[in-house]
Amino acid sequence: MPSKTISVRIDGELITAQEGQTVLEVARANGRQIPTLCYLKGLSAVGACRVCVVELAGTDRLLPACTTPMQEGMSIVTGSAKLELYRRLAVELLLVERNHVCSSCVSNGHCELQTLAQDLGITHVRYAYNNPRLPVDMSHPRFVLDHNRCILCTRCIRVCAEVEGAHVWEIGGRGIYSRIVSDLKDDWGNAANCTACGKCVQACPTGALAEKGLAVHEMVKQTEKITRLAAQRTSH
Amino acid sequence: MTSAAPATTHGAAQDTLDAHERLLIDQAIARHANRPGALLGVLEDVQAANAHKFLSMAALRYIAERTGVPPSTVYGATTFYSLFNLDPQGDNVICVCRGTACHTRGSRTLLEKLCFDLGMSEHESGETKETEKLAITTPDNRFTVRTVACFGQCALAPVVEVNHHILSHVNERTLQREVKALTQGRK
Numbered sequence: 001m002p003s004k005t006i007s008v009r010i011d012g013e014l015i016t017a018q019e020g021q022t023v024l025e026v027a028r029a030n031g032r033q034i035p036t037l038c039y040l041k042g043l044s045a046v047g048a049c050r051v052c053v054v055e056l057a058g059t060d061r062l063l064p065a066c067t068t069p070m071q072e073g074m075s076i077v078t079g080s081a082k083l084e085l086y087r088r089l090a091v092e093l094l095l096v097e098r099n100h101v102c103s104s105c106v107s108n109g110h111c112e113l114q115t116l117a118q119d120l121g122i123t124h125v126r127y128a129y130n131n132p133r134l135p136v137d138m139s140h141p142r143f144v145l146d147h148n149r150c151i152l153c154t155r156c157i158r159v160c161a162e163v164e165g166a167h168v169w170e171i172g173g174r175g176i177y178s179r180i181v182s183d184l185k186d187d188w189g190n191a192a193n194c195t196a197c198g199k200c201v202q203a204c205p206t207g208a209l210a211e212k213g214l215a216v217h218e219m220v221k222q223t224e225k226i227t228r229l230a231a232q233r234t235s236h
Numbered sequence: 237m238t239s240a241a242p243a244t245t246h247g248a249a250q251d252t253l254d255a256h257e258r259l260l261i262d263q264a265i266a267r268h269a270n271r272p273g274a275l276l277g278v279l280e281d282v283q284a285a286n287a288h289k290f291l292s293m294a295a296l297r298y299i300a301e302r303t304g305v306p307p308s309t310v311y312g313a314t315t316f317y318s319l320f321n322l323d324p325q326g327d328n329v330i331c332v333c334r335g336t337a338c339h340t341r342g343s344r345t346l347l348e349k350l351c352f353d354l355g356m357s358e359h360e361s362g363e364t365k366e367t368e369k370l371a372i373t374t375p376d377n378r379f380t381v382r383t384v385a386c387f388g389q390c391a392l393a394p395v396v397e398v399n400h401h402i403l404s405h406v407n408e409r410t411l412q413r414e415v416k417a418l419t420q421g422r423k
Binding site: 022161167168169170171172173174181182183184185192194 | 266293296299300306307308309311312315316
C-alpha cells in the first residue's frame with residue numbers, strides 16, 4: 001500500500017505519520033493518551049461521543065480525533081484545560097441522560113464510562129438528572145439489554161453490521177427518545193436476524209448489553225476480541 | 237450455544253397483510269427499484285396508499301423482506317422522520333405548533349383546550365412524558381391531534397394546521413369553530 005509520509009506536530013513534538021491515518025491513530029501510535037468512548041478499533045469511526053476532541057492550531061473548533069484525518073503540517077494539542085473542560089462536559093451530559101447507577105450495574109469496575117469519568121475527575125454532575133423510566137429487555141436467552149445504561153455510542157450497531165453482518169441493531173426514534181432497537185423493535189429474543197453471537201455485548205462500553213446471570217461487578221467486556229475479529233476480516 | 241434458537245414467529249398478535257396490500261407495496265418497491273436511498277420513497281408511497289395514512293408493522297416487515305434492507309434500518313428510518321406514522325391516523329389531522337413563538341402566544345392552552353374538547357385525556361401539560369412527540373387519535377378515528385416544533389410561520393403565531401391548511405393567530409374560539417365545522421361537515 002503506497003502511502004505518503006507526512007510530518008505533523010503533536011503537542012509540539014515533530015512526528016512523521018502516514019497519509020490517511022486519523023489524528024487518533026497517530027497520537028496513540030506515539031504514546032499520547034486521548035480518551036475515547038464511541039471509538040472501537042476495528043469498527044468504523046462515527047465521532048459521536050465528542051470525548052476524543054483535540055485542538056488544531058489555526059482553528060477555534062475542537063475536532064474529534066477519531067474521524068479527523070491527519071494532514072501535512074497539522075499541529076495538534078491532545079491535552080489542555082480547554083479540552084479537559086469539554087471532555088468532562090460530554091461525559092457529564094452522558095451521565096445525566098440515563099440512569100447510570102454504578103453500584104447496581106453488572107459492569108461496575110469494568111465500565112468505560114465509569115473509568116473515563118474517574119479519569120476526568122468527575123465526582124458530581126452540574127446538571128439535573130433526567131431519571132427516565134426505561135425498560136430492560138430480558139427476552140434473549142443469553143443476553144440482557146438495559147436501556148438505563150445505554151449511551152447510544154452505536155458500537156453494538158456497527159459491530160453487528162460490520163463484523164457479524166447481521167445488522168440487528170439500529171437507533172430508533174430521535175433526540176431524547178432515541179433507543180437502541182433490534183429488528184422492528186422486536187424483543188431481542190424475537191429478533192429473527194440475531195445470531196446470538198454476542199459481539200454487541202463484548203463491544204458495549206457500559207453495562208447496557210451484558211450476559212445473563214451475572215451479578216454486580218462480574219461483566220468484563222472483551223473489546224480486544226472485536227478488534228482482532230475485525231482485523232481478521234480485513235486481512236482476508 | 238446450547239440454548240434453543242429464538243422463536244422467529246411473531247405470534248398471532250401481529251397483523252398480516254392481505255394480497256392487495258402486498259401488491260401495493262410491491263408496486264412501490266418496483267417504482268423505486270435500483271435507486272440509491274429508495275427506502276424513503278418506498279415508505280412514503282406505501283403510507284400514501286394506506287387508507288389510514290400509516291405504516292403497519294406487517295407492512296414494514298414486508299418492505300424489509302422484499303427490499304433486502306435490514307428491518308432495523310427500516311424501523312430506524314421510519315421513526316426518525318415525523319412524516320411517517322406507525323399508528324392509524326384520524327380522518328382529520330389537527331397539528332398544533334409548539335414552537336417558541338407559538339408557545340409564548342399561548343399554544344399550550346390551545347392544545348389543552350383542543351384535547352379537552354375532543355375528549356382526549358392523554359395530554360397532561362408540564363412534565364415531559366416518556367412518550368413520543370404527541371400524536372393522539374380519538375377512539376372513533378375522526379381526529380388526530382399532533383404537535384410540531386415549528387411551521388416557520390412564527391409571525392402568524394399561534395399557528396394551527398387543520399388538514400394541511402394553516403390557520404394563523406388562532407385563539408380558542410376560532411379553533412373551536414373550526415373543529416365544530418369539521419364535526420358537522422361529516423355528519
